[in-house]
Amino acid sequence: MGMKSLITGAPGARLHTAAIPEPRQGEVLVRVKITAICGTDIHIFNWNKWAAGIGIKPGNILGHECVAEVVKLGEGVESLALGDRVCIETHIPCEDCSLCKNGNMHICENKRIFSLHTDGCFAEYAVVPAVCARKVPDFIPDDLASILEPLGVGVHAAQVGNVQGKRVVVLGAGPIGLFSACASLALGAHSVTISDVKNTRLEVASMCGDMHIWNPLEISASAMLGSRSSAPEVIIETTGSNQAIAETLPYLREKGKVAMVGLYSGDVSLNLSRDVIYKEATVEGVHGRLMWDTWDVMENLLLEKKLNVRPAITHEFALEDYEEGFRIASSGEGTKVLLKP
Amino acid sequence: MDNVMKAVAKVRSEYGSFEVIEVPMAKSPGDHEVKIRVETVGICGTDLSIYKWTETVAREYHPVFPLIPGHEFAGIVEEVGAGVSHLKVGDKVAINPHISCGICPYCIQNRESICENRPILGCHADGGLTQYLTVRAKNVFVLPANVPIYLGSLAEPLSVTVHALERVQQKSDKAAAIVGVGTVGLLQYIACKAAGYEDIVLFGLDSDQERMELAKRMGAKTVNIEKEDPYIAFERLTGQPKADVVFEVAGTNDSITFAIDLVKTAGKVAMVGIAASYTPIDTTKVVFAEKELIGVRAYNLSTWPKTMEIIGKIVPQLELLVTHRLSLAETNKAVELLLKRQCLKVVIEPNAESLAGREGR
Numbered sequence: 159m160g161m162k163s164l165i166t167g168a169p170g171a172r173l174h175t176a177a178i179p180e181p182r183q184g185e186v187l188v189r190v191k192i193t194a195i196c197g198t199d200i201h202i203f204n205w206n207k208w209a210a211g212i213g214i215k216p217g218n219i220l221g222h223e224c225v226a227e228v229v230k231l232g233e234g235v236e237s238l239a240l241g242d243r244v245c246i247e248t249h250i251p252c253e254d255c256s257l258c259k260n261g262n263m264h265i266c267e268n269k270r271i272f273s274l275h276t277d278g279c280f281a282e283y284a285v286v287p288a289v290c291a292r293k294v295p296d297f298i299p300d301d302l303a304s305i306l307e308p309l310g311v312g313v314h315a316a317q318v319g320n321v322q323g324k325r326v327v328v329l330g331a332g333p334i335g336l337f338s339a340c341a342s343l344a345l346g347a348h349s350v351t352i353s354d355v356k357n358t359r360l361e362v363a364s365m366c367g368d369m370h371i372w373n374p375l376e377i378s379a380s381a382m383l384g385s386r387s388s389a390p391e392v393i394i395e396t397t398g399s400n401q402a403i404a405e406t407l408p409y410l411r412e413k414g415k416v417a418m419v420g421l422y423s424g425d426v427s428l429n430l431s432r433d434v435i436y437k438e439a440t441v442e443g444v445h446g447r448l449m450w451d452t453w454d455v456m457e458n459l460l461l462e463k464k465l466n467v468r469p470a471i472t473h474e475f476a477l478e479d480y481e482e483g484f485r486i487a488s489s490g491e492g493t494k495v496l497l498k499p
Numbered sequence: 500m501d502n503v504m505k506a507v508a509k510v511r512s513e514y515g516s517f518e519v520i521e522v523p524m525a526k527s528p529g530d531h532e533v534k535i536r537v538e539t540v541g542i543c544g545t546d547l548s549i550y551k552w553t554e555t556v557a558r559e560y561h562p563v564f565p566l567i568p569g570h571e572f573a574g575i576v577e578e579v580g581a582g583v584s585h586l587k588v589g590d591k592v593a594i595n596p597h598i599s600c601g602i603c604p605y606c607i608q609n610r611e612s613i614c615e616n617r618p619i620l621g622c623h624a625d626g627g628l629t630q631y632l633t634v635r636a637k638n639v640f641v642l643p644a645n646v647p648i649y650l651g652s653l654a655e656p657l658s659v660t661v662h663a664l665e666r667v668q669q670k671s672d673k674a675a676a677i678v679g680v681g682t683v684g685l686l687q688y689i690a691c692k693a694a695g696y697e698d699i700v701l702f703g704l705d706s707d708q709e710r711m712e713l714a715k716r717m718g719a720k721t722v723n724i725e726k727e728d729p730y731i732a733f734e735r736l737t738g739q740p741k742a743d744v745v746f747e748v749a750g751t752n753d754s755i756t757f758a759i760d761l762v763k764t765a766g767k768v769a770m771v772g773i774a775a776s777y778t779p780i781d782t783t784k785v786v787f788a789e790k791e792l793i794g795v796r797a798y799n800l801s802t803w804p805k806t807m808e809i810i811g812k813i814v815p816q817l818e819l820l821v822t823h824r825l826s827l828a829e830t831n832k833a834v835e836l837l838l839k840r841q842c843l844k845v846v847i848e849p850n851a852e853s854l855a856g857r858e859g860r
């Protein structure tokens with residue numbers, strides 16, 4: 159029996175009928191209900207330098223964001239039962255290193271990444287390590303469940319930013335930026351400003367909550383952030399654009415915090431004395447989600463209806479229409495684009 | 500001549516221009532003030548910048564000339580104003596030269612290190628290179644009895660390193676690295692040791708050879724990164740591949756890049772060294788390994804009592820740090836020594852000439 163899957167074309171992608179995989183020890187087979195396109199998938203679709211250099215095997219199945227149902231248990235799996243509705247935590251920890259043993263499984267030294275080092279979930283079925291299958295509470299509908307993985311990054315960034323009561327500026331209104339902004343509001347930020355050079359993305363952001371929107375092509379950083387009452391206490395950087403951080407960092411307040419989420423293609427030049435040392439500011443990297451603190455916090459915020467992220471889901475397609483889905487996701491025309499296998 | 504005293508001052512806004520001048524005697528202390536007889540003044544890179552009158556100094560400090568430099572100083576309480584309860588005449592004291600405002604949002608949170616309005620004695624206002632000085636009592640801290648007064652001026656740079664430890668706050672850490680082996684690097688070593696780090700490794704360059712020898716005499720492990728692979732060396736010396744925490748005190752682009760590489764996943768880099776303008780950062784390393792870069796500036800008021808506790812326990816190490824003790828009239832010689840890097844810590848003793856038995860040091 160075969161299954162529909164979307165495999166890498168290096169570049170591009172193509173539909174392929176693959177054999178339904180068998181879960182091995184410690185793994186489960188899931189039937190995929192809804193998937194979502196992530197920035198990582200777009201990099202692999204475009205087969206940029208990064209994607210070409212990380213050892214993705216030819217014909218690898220794309221995709222890591224989804225909601226799915228457990229249909230078969232591998233040997234020794236006791237944490238899950240048939241019929242469980244799950245999301246996938248993308249970081250596969252070794253469970254053995256000192257980071258794993260000290261609450262830092264998400265940045266495990268030996269971690270593998272689901273869909274880069276394994277087949278992904280843009281398919282009718284996928285095999286998932288049981289340790290990475292996160293059960294989804296019943297109150298979360300399928301479409302929202304399919305975007306919990308990237309939403310978790312935003313929640314984690316807002317947690318690192320320690321945003322409660324603070325003026326927060328989020329750079330970038332792509333999915334991660336938008337989710338960081340939503341999470342900042344949910345975690346009690348005093349105010350949230352979100353920036354993007356694409357007004358379509360800012361429109362989606364304004365539907366997600368009471369945040370100030372800022373297009374730096376239309377309003378300068380000094381006009382937006384230059385006064386004492388507008389200068390940010392927290393910056394969450396999700397663009398990976400040198401210009402975005404270089405223009406904004408000078409306005410960070412004393413003892414401010416920068417949560418760095420975006421990845422830059424080269425070095426970024428920062429004036430550390432003026433902007434970090436003299437201000438006693440802190441710059442901290444944020445990668446993935448804590449396992450499982452971030453997921454717990456996120457589910458609680460959803461339960462309390464504090465995280466209004468549904469407007470982020472702008473498009474839905476059948477898996478077969480992946481070309482259009484990728485086009486919309488990568489152009490910035492849409493925010494979260496779902497694919498249904 | 501009780502109404503005048505000697506001081507060294509920057510007399511105009513040109514390179515050099517440090518001159519011994521006579522100035523009116525420091526005033527009697529008002530309420531909540533004390534008058535100090537200055538016994539020791541440390542000369543550091545900031546003083547060199549004032550000497551050279553760099554662009555930054557010209558922009559940041561708006562002094563009225565003559566300006567008396569000296570922000571690292573200690574002395575003896577000469578006279579006590581009304582309302583001062585924690586000091587008495589004859590006390591041996593060190594002075595926090597940051598006159599924090601006490602009312603800005605940061606002072607209110609006891610974060611005087613980032614006070615919005617804090618003249619620094621010796622930078623924005625007259626400092627310690629003088630015989631007497633009257634200062635706010637709140638900035639004056641009693642040194643432990645066993646600390647020779649000439650070492651008291653080290654309390655200021657030591658406070659910077661104690662504050663760096665406050666900023667990183669990682670009690671369970673075992674292995675620390677210090678990048679840079681100047682006075683601050685060596686003081687950071689002493690402070691880290693006092694804070695209980697098991698393994699502390701200092702990283703320096705060929706040009707730091709003498710200072711690294713000194714560090715070894717203090718018991719430190721040192722690595723010359725121009726002579727051996729620093730990562731292999733760190734693992735050999737500590738048994739772990741990366742540092743739990745790194746204190747970056749050198750402030751160069753190379754040293755900052757190295758510090759970020761050297762710290763472990765989820766580790767912290769205390770940024771103590773003042774980086775020159777722009778530093779290229781490979782943020783991928785910071786993001787993927789969730790590293791934290793922590794800005795460290797000066798100290799809080801609450802740092803100083805901790806410094807006073809530590810300084811009594813590290814007298815032998817501090818004695819090794821001070822290579823020259825000079826008089827006020829020899830201040831230009833002290834500057835020369837620093838410019839030529841022929842010394843480690845030089846202290847000026849402004850009242851030395853008037854004291855008997857100061858020969859033969």
Ligand SMILES: [Zn+2]
Nearest residue numbers: 196223307308
């Ligand atoms: Zn993703």
Ligand SMILES: [Zn+2]
Nearest residue numbers: 252255258266
């Ligand atoms: Zn691990």
Ligand SMILES: [Zn+2]
Nearest residue numbers: 543544545571
């Ligand atoms: Zn100094």
Ligand SMILES: [Zn+2]
Nearest residue numbers: 600603606614
């Ligand atoms: Zn203040």
